[in-house]
Amino acid sequence: MTTFRITDPSPEFGSITRPATSLTPLDRAWPAPPLLLPSRSITATRGRRTSRRRMHEMLRPYDAGMQLTPVEARVLDSIDETALVQNLIDLIRVPSITGTDAESELQNAQAGQLRDAGLSVDAWKFDLDALRADPRFPGTEAPRTEGYGVVGVTGPGRPALVLQGHIDVVPTGDLDRWHDGDPFSGRIEAGAVHGRGACDMKAGVAANLAVLRALQGSGVLLERPIAVHTVVGEEDGGLGAFGTMLRGHTGDAAVLTEPTSGRIVTACAGALTFELDVTGRAAHGSTRLEGVSALEAFLPIMAAIQSLELRRNVGPHPLFSDYPLPYPISIGTVRAGDWASSVPDLLIAEGRLGVRLGEDPADARREFEIAIAEASAADPWLSDNPVHVSWPGGQFASGRIDDDHTLIDEVTSAIMTLNGGTVPPRRAAPYGSDLRLYSDIGGIPSLHFGPGDVRFAHAPREQVLIDELVGVTRSLALLAVRRSGAHF
Ligand SMILES: [Zn+2]
Numbered sequence: 001m002t003t004f005r006i007t008d009p010s011p012e013f014g015s016i017t018r019p020a021t022s023l024t025p026l027d028r029a030w031p032a033p034p035l036l037l038p039s040r041s042i043t044a045t046r047g048r049r050t051s052r053r054r055m056h057e058m059l060r061p062y063d064a065g066m067q068l069t070p071v072e073a074r075v076l077d078s079i080d081e082t083a084l085v086q087n088l089i090d091l092i093r094v095p096s097i098t099g100t101d102a103e104s105e106l107q108n109a110q111a112g113q114l115r116d117a118g119l120s121v122d123a124w125k126f127d128l129d130a131l132r133a134d135p136r137f138p139g140t141e142a143p144r145t146e147g148y149g150v151v152g153v154t155g156p157g158r159p160a161l162v163l164q165g166h167i168d169v170v171p172t173g174d175l176d177r178w179h180d181g182d183p184f185s186g187r188i189e190a191g192a193v194h195g196r197g198a199c200d201m202k203a204g205v206a207a208n209l210a211v212l213r214a215l216q217g218s219g220v221l222l223e224r225p226i227a228v229h230t231v232v233g234e235e236d237g238g239l240g241a242f243g244t245m246l247r248g249h250t251g252d253a254a255v256l257t258e259p260t261s262g263r264i265v266t267a268c269a270g271a272l273t274f275e276l277d278v279t280g281r282a283a284h285g286s287t288r289l290e291g292v293s294a295l296e297a298f299l300p301i302m303a304a305i306q307s308l309e310l311r312r313n314v315g316p317h318p319l320f321s322d323y324p325l326p327y328p329i330s331i332g333t334v335r336a337g338d339w340a341s342s343v344p345d346l347l348i349a350e351g352r353l354g355v356r357l358g359e360d361p362a363d364a365r366r367e368f369e370i371a372i373a374e375a376s377a378a379d380p381w382l383s384d385n386p387v388h389v390s391w392p393g394g395q396f397a398s399g400r401i402d403d404d405h406t407l408i409d410e411v412t413s414a415i416m417t418l419n420g421g422t423v424p425p426r427r428a429a430p431y432g433s434d435l436r437l438y439s440d441i442g443g444i445p446s447l448h449f450g451p452g453d454v455r456f457a458h459a460p461r462e463q464v465l466i467d468e469l470v471g472v473t474r475s476l477a478l479l480a481v482r483r484s485g486a487h488f
Contacts, residue, residue, distance in 0.1 A: 140239055162444060270355025333350045
């Protein structure tokens with residue numbers, strides 16, 4: 001039994017505040033990252049040496065080239081591609097950076113769009129204090145005073161499929177590095193929609209809505225309901241997914257439409273945000289030997305981190321075959337000193353520690369803390385002034401769907417029906433996502449399949465190809481038709 005409430009959250013939502021953007025003209029051409037290689041077709045692979053996994057994929061009884069049924073054709077014909085692209089542009093134009101008023105505003109708009117599409121909508125304000133008090137709380141980094149959940153369903157009952165997307169985006173970085181100085185333009189160029197969030201993951205959010213609009217607009221009847229979840233706070237830990245799971249929303253399976261470049265992502269590494277406090281001793285720069293530079297004290301710590309990273313990346317799971325470094329330990333910020341001619345007495349470094357598939361985050365934290373403690377003990381200054389490690393931000397465990405879960409075959413089949421029979425590669429992603437909250441806390445087997453190339457995510461010139469957006473939307477619609485048992 002699924003219960004869904006309909007509440008009107010509108011009065012509580014804040015208003016959009018667009019950050020100022022500079023109008024710096026383009027003076028450099030930023031090369032786009034190369035698109036990932038397309039998967040080899042069965043025919044193209046024939047006659048070559050083939051890995052066991054590839055052979056396994058090839059021998060599965062997929063319905064490649066299968067004709068669409070009249071119901072499937074009706075729903076696919078009902079996808080409004082113009083509205084899909086326009087909706088993506090509209091989404092990009094709201095600068096819904098994690099934790100901002102604009103994020104709340106965009107959730108409000110999503111609730112309205114889902115209602116307009118004929119769905120029953122549960123839109124609610126999170127009890128942030130209660131969520132933060134839960135021992136499983138995934139952590140946050142962005143300042144936040146409110147947050148909202150939005151779930152739309154086509155009807156009562158346990159949904160056969162959940163399509164999920166986050167509407168928050170990361171900040172823009174240096175505006176001069178954006179093609180037109182405006183990361184929120186939603187400009188179309190060379191067959192791609194550009195802007196912060198274009199691929200991570202407003203394209204996925206737009207695709208999810210387009211699927212539900214097509215289902216509802218086609219007039220077909222669904223045996224089982226389909227749900228759409230839009231969430232906030234994915235980028236700094238997963239507050240929105242956490243709140244949505246604790247609200248009790250469920251389903252048989254979920255597709256998180258994060259950018260996957262045509263792959264099916266069945267597992268995600270985790271990521272733990274850490275902070276290192278390194279102390280030094282201040283002195284005038286002219287007598288620096290009287291002091292101890294916190295920056296120099298950090299150098300053996302950095303070396304220890306690099307050596308730990310090497311050790312943690314030995315023999316990764318074959319699903320990570322595309323990634324030379326599946327579990328990076330990356331320092332994101334370093335702040336030291338407060339005056340040019342003073343020896344800095346404090347350095348604060350923040351970063352992220354990759355969590356291996358299946359690894360308990362507590363074990364990853366312990367291994368990191370031991371490495372830092374050992375490096376401190378081996379240093380004359382740090383042995384008396386050990387580096388302090390804390391874990392102040394997002395704490396993403398790893399997550400994965402069972403290798404033999406039917407959802408993987410069903411997504412594969414939907415893709416192959418529409419692409420002429422090319423087997424989509426199956427991979428893992430090196431970043432943390434909502435996947436582990438849906439599978440671990442919600443008990444909803446989940447995978448990623450969505451439009452866009454993740455190498456544009458969080459980067460300047462973020463973009464998504466319109467053809468890819470449409471293609472993925474069609475595959476998702478076909479999946480939804482089949483899982484819902486749609487009929488005339
Ligand atoms: Zn994302």
